[in-house]
Amino acid sequence: MSAWRPGSGALSSPGTGSWSWRCWWWWVVVIGVSVGSGDPWMSAEACPSFCSCSSTRISCVDPERGINAFPVLQSEAEMENITEIYIANQGSFSSINDKDLHYYKNLRNLTVTNSRLTYVSKLAFQNNIKIQYLNLKDNNLSSLSWRIFKHLNISYLILTGNPLHCSCENMWIKLLLGEEADTQELRCIEDGGGRKLLSRLTLPNCEVPMATLTPSKVRLREGKNMDLSCTTSGVPSPELIWNMVLVSNYEIETSGQISWLRLSNLSSLDHNSKISCTAENIVGEKESSLLLDILFPPKITKLSDAIPDHHWCIPFSVAGNPAPHLQWFLDGEAVTEGAYIMTMIHDVTEREYHGCLQLDSPTHLNNGRYTLLAENEYGTDQKDVEAHFMGKPWDEGPTVDPPEDRVAVYVVVGIAAVAFTGFLLMLVILKFGGNSKFGIKGKTLHFYLHW
Structure with a gap:
């Protein structure tokens, strides 16, 4: 789908300068299809004028x-959203270099076809680990290194139509594709100019390397x-590479195709660490590896x-x-584990066990150290921690109200006392008001007459 560009005239009515109802309807349909597909157009400013773009695809x-060269969008975020790039019919497109695809981190599908591609850098896809x-197809590639794809998990590799040489450097393609090479009718060019099916390519002095770790x-x-010793073989003679990250001390000595790794004062921090030796040549690579199994006494780290x-x-x-073996004690007495208290291991790493002593509804009886x-057979370790789950019932004193509650109670009690006193006075007045000795009745009557 092509991106609309300002001034293209695609949405203008000739002569009037305003949009007709037909243009409005066309615009609504396009927007609706774009939004409905979940793949909206990219703005014209973001997409290069010589390509067409959506939010996830570039086509040139x-x-x-x-x-x-590969198009560069306005922002890194836009390039990170791209999952497919399609390039075809480009006579000036000749190489894929180290940084060309650096920002296309989520690229999954890449097509460069019917162009003049002659070179692909060994680091071309170093930042594109999602490519599948x-x-x-139909370019000008005479050779391609296996190192380009070393870190990738390619599901489909199409190389038909390239003038690949029948050389040792391209032997890995035959080994990788297997029967797929025949399905693509993939051919290579011999020294005399003849073409040969890549699946039938055999070359002297061209062997996959081997590595043996002892x-x-x-x-x-x-x-x-x-x-440790590593012995390699292969033609051409392979490079021998040790690969490890160790705390323990080590030295490396190499003579020809044999190399020795001398480890000293093995550290428990290297338990389950990987040591590998790799043989590499232009045909491919072979790795031999092991995991260090280092025995050491327990250490409670938390x-x-x-x-x-x-x-x-x-x-813990x-x-x-x-x-x-793990054993718990409460105030010096062994804890008997069961349905309500048990040791649980939640995670195991290279050298540690992470878990907890799980207690279901513990009471004051479970409080303590x-x-x-x-x-294990090499030693022991122990640590203590205080745990308090619940207070003892007989140690709990009377509940003390918060200061705010006490003030409220005092106010209510005071109001009640005043009301009760007033009520008693009223009873006294009513009781003795009829006695003329006090003159209350007459005065009260006179008061009402005055009003």
């Missing part, structure tokens, strides 16, 4: 107003030393105050290998 297919569909397993006590949740929980974290004891 006009051969007369060609492009020589890549169509580079020993294949490591299970050692914390503080020990050990050596024991926190009890917190109320759906149940009460005393949180414990490291140890092998997995430590809790001790967590962690133990």
Whole structure:
């Protein structure tokens, strides 16, 4: 769908300068379709004039107003929303460089077809890990490195119509596509100029590299030393690369296609850490790896105050290998776990166990000092924490009203006392008012006559 551009005349009535009812109706229909599809047009200012854009797609297919690089939108946010780019018939489009697609982080489908594409950088898609569909059909590619796709999970790769050389550098394409290479009728050009099905390509001195790590397993006590060796093979001769992140001390010695990794004073912090050696050449790569299995005594890294949740929980974290046995004590007495109090493990990481002592509706009987004891064959560790869930019923004193409530009570009592006193005075007046001795009756009558 093409974006409307100011001055295009698409919505103007000739001669009058105003929009006719037909133009209004056309505009309503277009807006309705755009909104209904969930893929509205991008503003003309945001989309390059030589392309057409929606909120998620860019299409550049006009051969007369060609492009020589990927279009750049006005903002990074707009580029991050793009999931598909379609480029075709561009005679000046020759390369995909390191930063060309840097801001198109959510790009999933990329098509560059029937153009003059001759070069794709090894870092071309370093920021486009979501790409699944890549169509580079009918271009001018003679070779393509496997390293371009090393970090991607491509589902569809289309390379038909490119003058690929029958070289060792392109052997990985045959290995990757398998039978799909025949489905695409993918061919390569031999030195003599003849074309050959890529699926039938065989070359001397062109082998996938191999790597073998010895020993294949490591299970050692914390503080020990050990050596690992990696042997590689392949043609051309592969590069050998060690890859690890360790706290333990290590040194690397390499001689030809054999390399030694010397580990010293193994740290428990490296338990379950990955060590890999990789062999790489132009045909591809092969990795051999292991996880360090380091034995060490338990260490309680966290024991926190009890917190109320759906149940009460005393949180803890414990490291140890092998997995430590956990025992709880309340004021020195072993806690018997059951339906209402139990140890729960919620998460296990490379070297730690995270959980809580769960208590269901604890009472004052559960108050006290809790001790967590962690133990395995290499040692023990323990920590204490105070927990208070409920006060003892017989320790609870009379409820004391807040100051505001006491003032309110005093006011009400005062009003009631005044009213009661007035009521008593009225009774006295009524009782003795009929006695002439006091003259109350006559004076009262005279008062009413005066009024």
